[in-house]
Amino acid sequence: MIDSYIAKQTPEQQVLLELLHQLIAQTSAQIEQRFSFGCPFYYYKGMFCYLNAVRNGIDVGFCRGVDLSNEQGILETRNRKQVRSVFINSIETLNALQPALLEILHECLLLHDFLAIKQRNKK
Numbered sequence: 001m002i003d004s005y006i007a008k009q010t011p012e013q014q015v016l017l018e019l020l021h022q023l024i025a026q027t028s029a030q031i032e033q034r035f036s037f038g039c040p041f042y043y044y045k046g047m048f049c050y051l052n053a054v055r056n057g058i059d060v061g062f063c064r065g066v067d068l069s070n071e072q073g074i075l076e077t078r079n080r081k082q083v084r085s086v087f088i089n090s091i092e093t094l095n096a097l098q099p100a101l102l103e104i105l106h107e108c109l110l111l112h113d114f115l116a117i118k119q120r121n122k123k
């Protein structure tokens with residue numbers, strides 16, 4: 001399902017989707033990939049992030065983005081209450097933002113670990 005989603009995109013988007021998928025998958029072996037809401041979603045102790053092919057690029061969305069620090073200054077709100085995202089429109093942009101994107105992915109893992117512990121302690 002995800003492979004067919006990628007295959008339907010422009011050649012430039014296909015390359016970006018593959019590179020971003022590898023980046024996310026390498027962040028943790030515990031991240032699960034699924035096809036949800038019409039695009040590739042990644043789960044780690046809940047909805048973690050997603051890749052969405054949009055006009056002229058890829059939107060990397062973080063489901064609990066509102067709770068991330070955004071110390072890197074690259075997360076965009078776009079009038080959304082929960083989700084924050086990073087827009088990638090070229091390999092050059094991806095290469096330039098990759099260190100910051102990795103920091104955000106790792107922070108997001110820690111956030112999900114914290115929320116899972118917090119939830120477990122409520123029981």
